[in-house]
Structure formats: C-alpha cells, structure tokens
Amino acid sequence: MTAVLQLDDLRVPVEIGGSSRKARLTIEADGSLRLRAAEDVATEELQQFLASRREWVYRKLAEKEALQHEPITKELVDGEGFLYLGRNHRLKIDDMDGAVRLERGRLVLPRHLVATGEASLIAWYQRCGEAWLRPRSGAWAERLRVAAGPIEVADLGHKWGSATAGRRVRIHWATLQLSPSLVDYVLAHELAHLSEPHHGPAFWQLLARVMPDYEERKQELARRGGRLWFGGTS
Template sequence: MSKLPMSPIRTGGKPARVSEHQLEIDGLSFDVHRSDRRKTMQITVERSGDLSIVAPSTVPADQLVSFVEEKLIWVHTKVEEKARLQQRAPRKEFVEGEGFLYLGRSHRLRLIDNQLVDLSLKNGRFCLRRGSIHRGRDIFVSWYTRRAQQWFEKQVAGLSNRMGVTVQEVKVQDLGFRWGSFGTDGRVSFHWKAILLPPRIAQYVAVHELAHAHYPDHSATFWIKVEQHLPDWRWRKTWLAENGIQAEGL
C-alpha cells in the first residue's frame, strides 16, 4: 500500500508531519493504525524501540498530534529505558541456581557432572552437563530452537485452518528484533526467543503473523482480522511491548 505524502501540521506545540500511516514529531516516528472499533488512542513502545499509535478512524490529524505531544516526555523516557535495558541485559553465566525462562516460567539451573545429553529439563529445573558450560549459550539456543519448532508447528497447524491460511513451512531462527514474519511464499518464521514468552503471548505472535497472510501491513483491517481470533489482542500486544525485553540476555 502506497503511503500518502507527509503533511506538516502545528497545534501550538512542536511541529509535526502526518500521513495516513505515519506521524513524525520531535525526532520520533510513529506507525499509525486506525480502527472503526477503537474508541481511545494508545501509544505502544515496542521491544525494539519502534513506536506505534492505535486510534479511532474518526480522530483528525491535529487531535492525534496533540495526544502525542502530551505524551512526549513519557515516550522519550520509555525509548531511553528500553535502549538501556538492551545494553544492560545481563549475560547468562551458566552458574548453579541461575534462572532461565521457558514458556513464561523461570527454571533454575543445576550443573550435573554426568548425564547423557548436554541439557535437559527435569522436575522444573534445567540440568546442564558441567563439562559443557563453555558452550552453554549454544546449547541453550539449540534446545530452545527445537522446543520452539515443535510448539509453533502445533500452534500453526490449529490456527491456519481457522484463519484460512495455507502455510508451506514453519521455521524457527534468529530474527533480530522481530518476533516473527510471514513471507509471500507461505513460510512463517518465529524467533527462537518466542518460546521464552508465556503461552498466551507466544500465541499472539502466531496469530499476528498468520494474519499477515491476508494483510501484509498493519492496517485497520489487519487488526480486525487479529481481533476475530484473539478478542483480547490489545493487552497481549501491550504485554509483549512492555515485557518482551525479559527474553534478552542469553
């Protein structure tokens, strides 16, 4: 979908530029999503620092700008906070008792002198072979990737039928700051870190990506499609934006 040219606008505060799908103000760029079902405006600061606004379809541009102006201090604070968290996300040391997430729960680490596999999850604890500590991160990433592959394949199998989506392949890999993606070739990909999220949040990631099979952008019709299958998608999306940073640091 082609974007309309940006138009300058001033409401008495900082100058802003607005198009149908984007708003730029005070050095910040927001993706704008409008919906006939939306009754209030909401700003979300994503895990990556990306910014988005959801607003009712009837809200005029100057009112949208005024709303953002009132929230600028909060937005800048959140952006800086996420940047600091990403820089300071503690790296795992793979020591006894250290916590590792899996499907939203933290499991303590036990170091085992002798076991057949490098890593296992037993009785609520991750068990890592002591002699494999030097490869700890690679071992955990491999374990998470295998579990994520199984979990998301099952989710996609159930959701794709209900959402009318034909999926050629489910892939799990490192996607950088993206939780998932849906390709034009019918392949859906998920970040291996998505298996660290609580199940209801990981499910939102799956529904979100499958909805892109119908609408590649984040237009109002896209969010309507998401809402058809997850009526409470807003709180899940907000939770992910505010808490997804917990999956960093491995």
C-alpha cells in the same frame, strides 16, 4: 478540539502550535507521548494519524524499555534462572551425557556442553519451541483461514517474528521465554501476515476476529519484551 487523545491505553496530550498542517508525534525521555498540530486540524484526522503511527509507537517504546535495562546476561552456573513459556527454570549442571533438557522443573545442562553452553541453550529453545509451536501454528492458521507453511524458530535480531513469501513463518527463539498467551500473539500476528502483508486496518481486523484481546497482549509484549535474554553470558 480535545486536549488529550488516546492511543489504546496511552494518553497523548495535544499541543496546538505551529503553522504546519502535518502533525508531529514525539516520545519524550520518560516514555510519554506528545502530539503537535496546527489549530485547524480536525480531531478525527489527528486520531487517524495517531492510529497510523501505532506500530512505530510500540516499537519505540519497546526500544526505550530495552535501553533502560542493561542487556540481560546469564551465568552458566547451577541455579541460574531461565524462562521458558513464562515459567522460570533453574539451571542444573549435570555430569550425565545427553542434550539440554527440562527435568523435574530444572533446566539440565550436561557438563560437557558448558563450554558451548550459550549455543546449546539457544538450540534447546529452538528445538522445544518448534515442537511447541507446530500444533499451535496449525490451530491458529485454521482460525485465521490461512495456509501456513513450516514454522521455524531462529534468531531474528530485533524482530519477534517474520512471515515470508514461501508461507514460512519464523519466530525468534527469545520469544519462547514469554508466556503462552504472548507467544500466541506473535504467532497469530505473523500468520495473519500470510493473508494481509501490511499493518493496515484489514490486518488488525483479521487479528481481532481470532484474538479479540490482541491489543492488550501487544502492549504486554512491548512491556516485557525488553527484559528477556537474547543470548550473552558472563
């Protein structure tokens, strides 16, 4: 039996021990993985078990990542940085009327909106995000051969996206801070759920067909996801 298995880029040392046939996968405090299994369990079986835990592993790693960093809060002052589609935009408090907007690379927050600044900025992510996502959703849906309903940007708590019965796909507004390639991953992932609701092999095959490098994007999402702004000002 191999002493070290591999889950994507992650090394998984296998500890032989115990009499339980059920393998046990743990994530150590430093984020490393460890698999415990009885001696007579075949490597293929362990590899399959590992693959079945993929989602769980990435979710746990993302949570760990988020915990290691203080939640990011923003100050609503001139010069504060806000990410949009992977680019950093400095905030500019402006005396002019109107709505939150991007202007010559600066994110403009009209002074009369500062009191409700957080909500105004989130509403801006939603508005711009929806406009940006709409044509892309159509394009990815076509490639995936799914009929997509309306796309909506909302606060989804700890989820990047969701796809529901009414073919409605929703994307967390915080996702829009990521680079287009990672937003595309979240979008294509949710659209693929319209055809394959569960994370079984058919789901990943479908995604791989339209996005051969989805695995790398997924890992990058796990790495970066915890360092985004999810609301909160100081």
